[in-house]
Amino acid sequence: MPSLRAIAPLTVAAVLASTTAPAAAVEHVVTMLGMDYAPATLVANAGDVIRFINDDSEDHVVFVPTNGFATDLGTVKPGEARTMPVLKTGTFEVECVIHPSMLMTVTVTP
Amino acid sequence: MNARSLCAAIAGAVLLAALPAQAGPDRVELPADYQTAYTLYIKVDRPDRKIVRFMYVNPEALAAARPGEPLPDGTTLVMEDHKARLGPDGEALRDNAGRFLAEEMVTAIFVQQTRQGWGEAYPPETRNGDWDYARYEPGATLALKADQKYVGCFSCHQRRAARDYNFTFSVFVKDAKR
Numbered sequence: 001m002p003s004l005r006a007i008a009p010l011t012v013a014a015v016l017a018s019t020t021a022p023a024a025a026v027e028h029v030v031t032m033l034g035m036d037y038a039p040a041t042l043v044a045n046a047g048d049v050i051r052f053i054n055d056d057s058e059d060h061v062v063f064v065p066t067n068g069f070a071t072d073l074g075t076v077k078p079g080e081a082r083t084m085p086v087l088k089t090g091t092f093e094v095e096c097v098i099h100p101s102m103l104m105t106v107t108v109t110p
Numbered sequence: 111m112n113a114r115s116l117c118a119a120i121a122g123a124v125l126l127a128a129l130p131a132q133a134g135p136d137r138v139e140l141p142a143d144y145q146t147a148y149t150l151y152i153k154v155d156r157p158d159r160k161i162v163r164f165m166y167v168n169p170e171a172l173a174a175a176r177p178g179e180p181l182p183d184g185t186t187l188v189m190e191d192h193k194a195r196l197g198p199d200g201e202a203l204r205d206n207a208g209r210f211l212a213e214e215m216v217t218a219i220f221v222q223q224t225r226q227g228w229g230e231a232y233p234p235e236t237r238n239g240d241w242d243y244a245r246y247e248p249g250a251t252l253a254l255k256a257d258q259k260y261v262g263c264f265s266c267h268q269r270r271a272a273r274d275y276n277f278t279f280s281v282f283v284k285d286a287k288r
Contacts, residue, residue, distance in 0.1 A: 065278050065281040066281065067151070067282055067285060068209075070152050070153060070155065070278065071156070071157070072154055072155070072156045072158075072163075073156075073158060074157070082157075082158075085204075086208065087204070087206070087207055087208030088208050088209075097269065097277070100272065
């Protein structure tokens with residue numbers, strides 16, 4: 001029969017494991033309006049999802065040119081949305097293929 | 111033929127030889143071994159079409175390119191399309207970093223190349239600096255795709271005139287060489 005001194009650390013570890021479950025994934029909403037991304041900077045956790053919504057009156061094309069994150073979400077028409085999971089930590093830029101002045105930065109933390 | 115006619119004929123031939131080559135894909139060169147001779151510098155996931163775009167650059171341009179400067183004469187950028195690997199649900203499979211897994215087969219090859227003076231063949235409102243474009247059919251021997259239209263290449267890349275008409279390589283140079 002294990003001693004109480006041996007069991008205690010195991011009990012503490014079990015309690016910690018049950019109370020420190022990973023945070024649920026968050027969906028971050030980015031709107032495209034007035035030829036801008038809002039917000040212009042975003043911090044997300046790895047595992048989150050970014051939803052780009054076109055609230056503008058023109059087509060936009062969400063594009064990430066940063067190596068390791070590069071993604072082209074294709075044409076997003078007014079009223080449409082596209083999602084992009086962020087699984088890798090780091091910082092990347094977001095552009096619009098059609099409108100070069102539309103820029104934002106995303107930082108993904110562990 | 112008298113001497114004056116002969117001189118005129120020679121002058122005409124010299125003038126023709128000095129004219130720039132015909133604009134268009136025929137002058138855009140791509141070596142058959144580009145996949146090994148060039149550098150694969152970035153992959154772009156395209157979820158809406160479930161493809162992955164492999165981007166290559168020739169070694170001379172990779173060495174000579176400088177952040178914020180026009181790309182060197184002779185820069186050749188290659189965009190090679192691959193289908194994304196799909197799971198049983200039809201969705202693209204991803205690696206641990208969230209990046210698409212790509213099928214090995216190449217489905218399309220697009221080339222963007224710049225050579226001094228090439229832009230003169232196009233009207234100012236459509237030219238992309240000195241860049242020209244070509245689409246090649248994948249295969250053991252590369253051949254230009256017949257009946258390919260390039261107006262879309264010029265109009266889309268025109269939007270990146272501020273960084274020498276390209277979407278990824280100038281950003282790669284900026285990030286890698288600062």
